[in-house]
Amino acid sequence: MAFVAENLEAVRESEHELRRFLDWVDHALTEEDTINNIRDAIDQFESFTTELRYSIVRQSDERFLGMIGLLIGDPAVPAYEMGYWLRSSETGKGYMRDAVSLLEHHVFTQLGAEKIEIRAAPANQSSRTVAERSGYILVSQLSAERQRPSGEWEDRLVYLKTRAQAGY
Numbered sequence: 001m002a003f004v005a006e007n008l009e010a011v012r013e014s015e016h017e018l019r020r021f022l023d024w025v026d027h028a029l030t031e032e033d034t035i036n037n038i039r040d041a042i043d044q045f046e047s048f049t050t051e052l053r054y055s056i057v058r059q060s061d062e063r064f065l066g067m068i069g070l071l072i073g074d075p076a077v078p079a080y081e082m083g084y085w086l087r088s089s090e091t092g093k094g095y096m097r098d099a100v101s102l103l104e105h106h107v108f109t110q111l112g113a114e115k116i117e118i119r120a121a122p123a124n125q126s127s128r129t130v131a132e133r134s135g136y137i138l139v140s141q142l143s144a145e146r147q148r149p150s151g152e153w154e155d156r157l158v159y160l161k162t163r164a165q166a167g168y
Contacts, residue, residue: 003055006064008034010087017088021124021148048072056086056099065090068099070107078114080107084130091126100134104161108168118159121146131159135166 011018011028019025027033041053053069066086073079082103086096100118107113118136120127132138136159144153 003057003064004031004034004038007038007055007067010064010066014085014088018085021121021127022085023148048075054099054103056084056095058090058095063090065095066099068096068103070103078112079117080111080113081117081119082107083118084127096130097134100130104134104166108163108166113163115160115162119145119156120159121148121154122157123154128157128159134161136161137165 008029008031011025011034015025015029024037028037041051044050045052049072051069051071053067056065056068057063058065064087066084068082068084071081071083073081082100084096084099104116107116116136118127118131119142120131122128122141138157139160140158142156142158145156146154148154
């Protein structure tokens with residue numbers, strides 16, 4: 001199975017940063033967990049349910065950098081929520097902006113979406129910066145929308161880009 005060791009290495013490297021905002025980190029810290037997560041991702045991808053996950057791999061050296069994905073709500077509604085993470089040592093280099101742009105193109109041209117949302121915790125400045133630099137517009141703040149891994153409730157900022165805004 002491709003990228004198991006690399007995925008695990010990236011999660012472990014970034015564990016402290018990821019844990020602040022993502023509830024799956026504690027279930028992704030062993031080889032067995034990683035293999036199971038990849039199998040689940042493949043099953044969901046093939047059945048087009050729940051989530052579509054894509055690996056971000058640097059072409060020049062095939063280094064695994066992170067993941068980007070789409071949450072699938074009602075398949076009849078042409079909209080998706082995009083989420084992403086990047087290994088800590090590779091942030092600030094434009095990789096995630098490029099990945100967002102590529103996935104956005106696919107979503108609008110191949111999946112026929114009318115809109116894409118990106119949701120981020122107000123404290124997650126890195127994720128907010130990616131959304132803003134990628135042309136997503138802050139449209140709302142949802143109060144106590146999500147429970148953090150620590151147990152406390154947090155607001156979520158909702159960024160949006162429509163097909164028309166993207167020029168498709």
